[in-house]
Amino acid sequence: MNILVAGIGKVGMTLVRQLSAEGHDLTVIDYSSGVLENCVEDYDVMAIEGNCATMETLEEAGVENADLLLAMTNADEVNLLCCMTAHHMNSKLHTIARIRDPEYTQQAYTMRGAFALSMVVNPDRSAAREINRLIKYPGFLKRDTFAKGLAEIVELKVDEKSALKDLSLFQLNSTVKAQILVCTVLREGNAIIPSGDFSLRQGDRVFVTGSAKDLAVMLRNLGIITHKARRVLIAGGGRISYYLAKTLLEQGTAVQIIERDEKRCHNLAEALPDASIIHGDVSNQYILNREGLEGCDSFVTATGVDETNIVMSLYAAKKNVPQIITKLGRAENMEIINELSVGSLVCPKELCAASVVRYVRAMKNQVGAAVTMHTIADGQAEALEFVVDENTRHCNEQLKNIKLKDNVLLAGITHKGRTIIPRGDSYFVPGDSLVVVESGQGTVLRLNDIFES
Amino acid sequence: MNFKIVGRINGEILLLEAIFMIPPLLISIFDGTAGVTRAFLESMAIIIFTGVALMTFTKDAKKKFYAREGLVCVGLAWIVMSVLGCLPFYFSGEIPGYVNCLFEIVSGFTTTGASIVPNVELLSRAILYWRSFSHWVGGMGVLVFLLALVPTDSKGKGGFSVHLLRAESPGPSVGKIVPKMRQTAMILYLMYIGLTVLDFIFLIAGGMPVFDSVCTAFGTAGTGGFGIKADSFTSYSPYLQNVTTVFMILFGVNFTCYYLLLVRQFKAVFTDEEIRLYFGIIVVSITLIAFNIRHMYGTVEETVRTAAFQVASIITTTGFATADFDKWPVFSKTIILALMIVGACAGSTGGGLKCSRVLLLIKGLRRNIHSVLHPQRVQVVRINKRTVSETILSNTNAYLSAYMSIIIICVLIISLDGFSVEANISAVLCTFNNIGPGLAEVGPASNFLAYGILSKVVLIFCMLLGRLEIFPILVLFSGSTWKKMG
Numbered sequence: 001m002n003i004l005v006a007g008i009g010k011v012g013m014t015l016v017r018q019l020s021a022e023g024h025d026l027t028v029i030d031y032s033s034g035v036l037e038n039c040v041e042d043y044d045v046m047a048i049e050g051n052c053a054t055m056e057t058l059e060e061a062g063v064e065n066a067d068l069l070l071a072m073t074n075a076d077e078v079n080l081l082c083c084m085t086a087h088h089m090n091s092k093l094h095t096i097a098r099i100r101d102p103e104y105t106q107q108a109y110t111m112r113g114a115f116a117l118s119m120v121v122n123p124d125r126s127a128a129r130e131i132n133r134l135i136k137y138p139g140f141l142k143r144d145t146f147a148k149g150l151a152e153i154v155e156l157k158v159d160e161k162s163a164l165k166d167l168s169l170f171q172l173n174s175t176v177k178a179q180i181l182v183c184t185v186l187r188e189g190n191a192i193i194p195s196g197d198f199s200l201r202q203g204d205r206v207f208v209t210g211s212a213k214d215l216a217v218m219l220r221n222l223g224i225i226t227h228k229a230r231r232v233l234i235a236g237g238g239r240i241s242y243y244l245a246k247t248l249l250e251q252g253t254a255v256q257i258i259e260r261d262e263k264r265c266h267n268l269a270e271a272l273p274d275a276s277i278i279h280g281d282v283s284n285q286y287i288l289n290r291e292g293l294e295g296c297d298s299f300v301t302a303t304g305v306d307e308t309n310i311v312m313s314l315y316a317a318k319k320n321v322p323q324i325i326t327k328l329g330r331a332e333n334m335e336i337i338n339e340l341s342v343g344s345l346v347c348p349k350e351l352c353a354a355s356v357v358r359y360v361r362a363m364k365n366q367v368g369a370a371v372t373m374h375t376i377a378d379g380q381a382e383a384l385e386f387v388v389d390e391n392t393r394h395c396n397e398q399l400k401n402i403k404l405k406d407n408v409l410l411a412g413i414t415h416k417g418r419t420i421i422p423r424g425d426s427y428f429v430p431g432d433s434l435v436v437v438e439s440g441q442g443t444v445l446r447l448n449d450i451f452e453s
Numbered sequence: 454m455n456f457k458i459v460g461r462i463n464g465e466i467l468l469l470e471a472i473f474m475i476p477p478l479l480i481s482i483f484d485g486t487a488g489v490t491r492a493f494l495e496s497m498a499i500i501i502f503t504g505v506a507l508m509t510f511t512k513d514a515k516k517k518f519y520a521r522e523g524l525v526c527v528g529l530a531w532i533v534m535s536v537l538g539c540l541p542f543y544f545s546g547e548i549p550g551y552v553n554c555l556f557e558i559v560s561g562f563t564t565t566g567a568s569i570v571p572n573v574e575l576l577s578r579a580i581l582y583w584r585s586f587s588h589w590v591g592g593m594g595v596l597v598f599l600l601a602l603v604p605t606d607s608k609g610k611g612g613f614s615v616h617l618l619r620a621e622s623p624g625p626s627v628g629k630i631v632p633k634m635r636q637t638a639m640i641l642y643l644m645y646i647g648l649t650v651l652d653f654i655f656l657i658a659g660g661m662p663v664f665d666s667v668c669t670a671f672g673t674a675g676t677g678g679f680g681i682k683a684d685s686f687t688s689y690s691p692y693l694q695n696v697t698t699v700f701m702i703l704f705g706v707n708f709t710c711y712y713l714l715l716v717r718q719f720k721a722v723f724t725d726e727e728i729r730l731y732f733g734i735i736v737v738s739i740t741l742i743a744f745n746i747r748h749m750y751g752t753v754e755e756t757v758r759t760a761a762f763q764v765a766s767i768i769t770t771t772g773f774a775t776a777d778f779d780k781w782p783v784f785s786k787t788i789i790l791a792l793m794i795v796g797a798c799a800g801s802t803g804g805g806l807k808c809s810r811v812l813l814l815i816k817g818l819r820r821n822i823h824s825v826l827h828p829q830r831v832q833v834v835r836i837n838k839r840t841v842s843e844t845i846l847s848n849t850n851a852y853l854s855a856y857m858s859i860i861i862i863c864v865l866i867i868s869l870d871g872f873s874v875e876a877n878i879s880a881v882l883c884t885f886n887n888i889g890p891g892l893a894e895v896g897p898a899s900n901f902l903a904y905g906i907l908s909k910v911v912l913i914f915c916m917l918l919g920r921l922e923i924f925p926i927l928v929l930f931s932g933s934t935w936k937k938m939g
Contacts, residue, residue: 002632025632033842040615041519046632 001025001360002020002066004298005045006052006082008035010329011098014353016043017091019360027092040067053081055089063089068363070356071097076104080115087116094118094363096356100239100241102271119359127302128243129326130351132240132343133422134231135248135298153183153383153411153435155169156222156363158204163222168199178217180210181421183411183437184381191380191439193409205338207376209383209411209435210420221315229253229323230299235282236303237268240327240348244429245302256291258282283308285315297345298323306330381439383411386447388432393448400424403451403452408444454934457514459526460507462617465478465599466530467504470538471497474583474765477541481579486706489579492544500537523616525934527596528925531917534595535559537728538587552909556901561587562595563920564802566678566772567912568867569902574683580665581681585668588677591920592802593645594621594703601638614638620925623807630712633677636731641799644711645802649674652700659692673700676803678889685774685897691758694775698758698765703733704768705797707809726837727809731798734808738764738792742785749781770804772889773838779896786892793882804887804919807854813837813849855923863915867908880904884912885919 005012008030016039020026022346026045029052030036036047050057052073063069069086071079076099083095092273101107109121158164167175169182185192186205201204206283208216232248234241235370237259245268247257247391255275259265263277280287293299299316306328309368313326324343328334331347338345352375371398374383388395394402404410410422412435420426438444454585475498481489503834539558542548542715548557553569558568561584570576576584590598596617607922614634629637649670656666669679686694722728750756762775767789778789795803816834823832863881866875872894879891880901890897903914918926928934 025636027632034930044614044632046629 001363002062002065003027003059003068003070003360004058004066004086005070005072006030007071007079007098008032008039009072010349011035011076011352012072013039013219014331014349015072015356016045018108018353018357020044022357022360024360027066029057029061040232045200051078053078053085055085057088058082058086063093066093068094068360069354071095073098074100075169076101076108080104080108080117084114084116092199096359098123098352100124102239104241119356121352121355123352124147124239125243126351126355127240127327127346127348128247130242131300131302131344132247132251132328134234134325134346135253135300135323141227152211153207153209153374153437154215156206156208156377158200158202158206160202162202164200164206165202166265167198169194170196176218176221177208178214178221179421180208180214180218181409181411183207183209183383183409184377186377186380189338191377193381193407193439194435207381207437208342209437210421211412214421222261225258231256231292231296232298232300232301233288233291233293233296234258234300235288235309236301237264238275238304240303241270241300242271245272245275247395256296258287258291268329276291282312288312288315293321294319296321298325300325300327302327303365304329310337310340310342314340315341317341376437378438381437382444384436384444386429386434388428388434388447390430391448392428392430393451396427398424399426404450405452407439409437409448410450411437454525454936455515455522455899457511457926458516458518459522459529461511461514462526462596462599463530463533464504464507464511466534466595467500467507467537469595469599469602470534471500471504471520474500474541476488477583479580481577484578486577486579489545489547489577491697492541492546493579495544495866496537496540499540503537505556516594518616520616520619521532521934522930523620524928525853526926527617527620527915527921528929530561531921531925532929535562535913535917537742538562542580545580547576552913553902555583555871556909556913558587559916560884560889561585561677562591563887563916564675564804565590565887565916565920566672566807567884567885567891567895567916568679568889568900569760569909571900571902573681575678581668582664583846584679585671585677585681588675588679589649589671590675592675592677597638597641600634600641623801623804623920623922632708640666640712641708641935643804644715645674648700648711651698654701654906655694655696659690659696661693663688669697673697674704674802676704676769676771676797676801676821676887678770678771686762687775691754691777694758694762697773698762700885701765701769701771701773702773705731705765705801705803707798707800710798723836727798727812729809730812732794734795735764735768737766740789742781742788745782745785747819757785763789764838766794767888768795768803768805769797769801770888772883774890774897777896777898779892779898788884790879790892793886793888794923795877796886806853808851809836810849813841813846814853816841817846817850832916852923855884855927859915859918859923863911866911867904870903870905870908873902880912881915884915887916887919 003019003024005016006029008028016026016028020043027040027048028036029048030051031051033049033234036049039045040047048057048061064087066082068085071082072081079097087093087095089242097117099105099120099122108115118437173179182194184195184207231254234245234255234257237257241257245257247253256269256278257275258280260279262279262282265277277312278291292436293316299321301312303309309326313324316324326342326345328345328347331350370451376383401420412419413422413426413428414433436444436450444450474493478493534557535558539554542554542557543551548554556569562789565598600614600617623651631637652673653666655668658671665681672679682688685864707727710728713721722855734815739761742759742764746760747756750759759776763778778786794806795811796807797803799807799809820832820834834846860881864877866879868877873893876894880895881890883889895901
């Protein structure tokens with residue numbers, strides 16, 4: 001597909017990485033030649049220098065022949081203007097704009113026709129949602145939903161006290177007393193798709209799938225109780241904090257936000273009357289202690305500086321805060337950061353890129369294209385949901401007779417509203433939806449790609 | 454420095470070269486020239502062995518690839534390709550002496566067309582074909598060919614291909630024409646093949662024998678200039694001369710323009726400043742020379758045809774000749790010498806300084822003169838109404854100084870052989886700019902055989918430096934290139 005990416009910031013670059021890996025024709029637009037230079041050196045894309053909201057630049061970038069425009073600059077207004085202009089020049093064009101300012105969010109949605117928007121992405125709001133989900137279900141690091149909420153993939157960390165430590169996968173189901181499946185294990189930075197005799201070790205991050213019910217049973221039997229957080233302390237008063245605080249307050253959770261900028265504090269206090277907004281430097285341990293870091297249920301570090309977030313989280317870990325969530329703007333050093341006890345990591349740009357990639361895949365509209373896609377294990381593996389149709393090979397055949405490619409695992413079959421963990425005698429029929437996990441290089445684009453040819 | 458990936462790409466290039474040798478091998482078998490057949494078979498065996506060995510040793514090559522690797526890779530590939538590509542000449546014994554063979558093949562690959570063969574009509578057809586074909590491959594670039602052939606796997610190869618394209622393609626700024634590198638390379642080669650075939654059809658229609666047409670089309674397309682007759686183009690009919698004039702000029706145009714024409718962006722092509730400068734120089738030069746040499750030829754038609762052929766041949770850096778311009782008046786000769794330096798458009802198969810660089814230099818100079826008069830004035834240089842970045846301007850100036858200094862040094866070295874100043878300067882200019890024949894002792898009617906070994910080696914480097922635009926070859930001699938880093 002012919003895709004224009006306007007604005008090569010953190011989100012833009014992530015999108016270029018993922019979409020070029022999927023083989024799309026990408027043209028990137030930015031006003032900084034330095035950024036473009038880097039982009040062209042790393043990826044097989046064409047670069048156009050200029051203002052992406054002008055007709056001249058868009059024409060040069062070939063908007064007439066493009067299928068999709070991703071407006072990802074850091075200015076909401078430019079993104080909107082860019083989409084409107086481009087759509088004026090090519091009425092068949094799909095457009096996705098990044099809108100970050102909470103003040104525009106509602107109107108961007110209401111006026112999406114006038115703005116010619118096919119979709120709006122908001123990295124901050126996606127991050128806030130993800131953090132909220134983590135606060136609601138502590139004990140595992142990440143949770144992705146498939147098949148309209150019937151199947152899920154959750155991430156667990158095997159620590160010293162975990163019952164999973166030194167457990168082989170054969171014994172797993174009897175230990176946790178639930179039908180679950182380990183689809184990927186991230187060990188020392190490598191994603192492994194394990195077989196039955198694989199044994200878990202301390203430090204592994206395990207991605208487990210199963211029906212929502214079975215996963216709940218598993219969590220209970222592992223001693224991970226889903227309880228309600230009563231008080232959440234948020235460091236940094238940016239947009240993510242705003243969205244998060246709003247949702248948390250609606251759920252009846254007490255929220256404290258520490259923000260350095262006084263003016264921003266006033267704005268937040270106006271917008272969030274029920275939250276307690278504290279003006280102070282988050283890196284000041286005295287303020288954190290005074291605001292009751294030790295007694296809070298969850299501590300979220302969401303300042304704009306990754307380094308500050310990491311250090312704050314490490315401090316909170318030392319103070320034995322039950323749940324710590326760290327926001328990271330850049331995801332380059334995940335391998336090192338995962339070694340640290342900084343709790344769960346949330347990366348807005350990855351979340352945002354994942355939703356755009358999902359849209360692109362759906363747009364491709366090919367037979368058997370993935371319905372939803374989640375990147376797991378720090379981007380080293382992907383969980384994809386497909387709907388089985390008449391063109392799918394091996395329908396009605398027992399799984400033990402089907403040969404799947406290496407690095408591919410069938411993690412769930414949802415048949416008529418019931419999700420099962422596939423066994424040797426399971427089979428699928430048209431209309432079912434399948435969850436597939438693959439740790440290859442993005443080679444599974446259609447459902448039939450998972451079968452050994 | 455990632456030596457393994459450089460080695461791997463060089464291995465791939467060698468295998469490609471061995472494949473290119475199949476047609477001349479078949480010709481030699483068809484002609485029954487056993488000695489030449491054996492020469493090609495032996496050369497292919499050595500090339501394949503070296504290529505496979507390189508690829509086996511570099512199986513685990515990492516993908517790390519930066520501008521430095523791109524430059525070294527292209528520089529090395531051209532040297533390796535030439536060192537082994539001249540083996541058929543050497544083994545067949547048709548060209549005596551290894552350095553002479555190397556000179557001949559480098560002259561082929563760099564599309565120079567300067568020859569050390571006294572009488573090309575004595576060479577066998579397979580050897581003639583290989584000589585002319587080297588022009589064709591060298592014209593668009595063999596690494597670009599590789600990019601078009603080898604599928605790029607999805608991750609991390611973007612930089613790899615851009616650096617190769619940049620290092621091999623001529624011009625101050627090289628970009629893609631479509632988002633995917635492989636498609637860009639394919640489009641370039643398809644247009645190149647299309648134009649070559651068109652040229653071939655026009656030549657056949659004019660009654661030229663098939664083999665002559667193929668070799669001439671290769672020589673014209675690559676803007677090379679190896680003739681297969683001792684008198685180059687003089688004995689061909691006026692029609693064939695005119696066809697060749699037109700196609701030489703066409704191959705000197707930036708290939709991006711043809712793509713723009715194909716996608717119907719006519720305005721962008723006709724308002725392009727480089728194209729306008731290129732055709733302007735051609736028209737003015739033809740007029741001036743035709744006026745200057747009007748007493749030497751019988752009719753007006755012959756005068757204009759001869760002037761046009763020579764101007765087209767020199768500005769596109771092809772180097773065919775229908776007249777011994779060495780016998781022309783000094784004014785015409787000086788124009789020819791100036792055209793040698795200007796060269797064709799960027800992104801074409803021609804050599805020289807390139808019209809776009811000339812344009813940048815003129816505009817940059819004008820700005821500097823203005824800033825002497827108005828020191829506080831802020832000015833930008835524009836080409837095609839777009840601002841040219843200061844980096845490109847300073848790179849162009851750096852290129853000119855490198856160009857001038859290398860030429861002076863080379864002239865100095867080859868003057869040890871005792872030829873006239875005119876011959877030495879024109880020899881360096883016409884090898885560096887990939888033209889072919891120069892003036893005086895190296896004029897269209899003679900050749901480079903008389904120069905000594907040292908001079909020949911210097912001229913070989915001139916050709917490579919000129920074709921690859923200096924830096925890919927220069928970095929090979931820079932100490933920091935070979936230092937281990939990371």
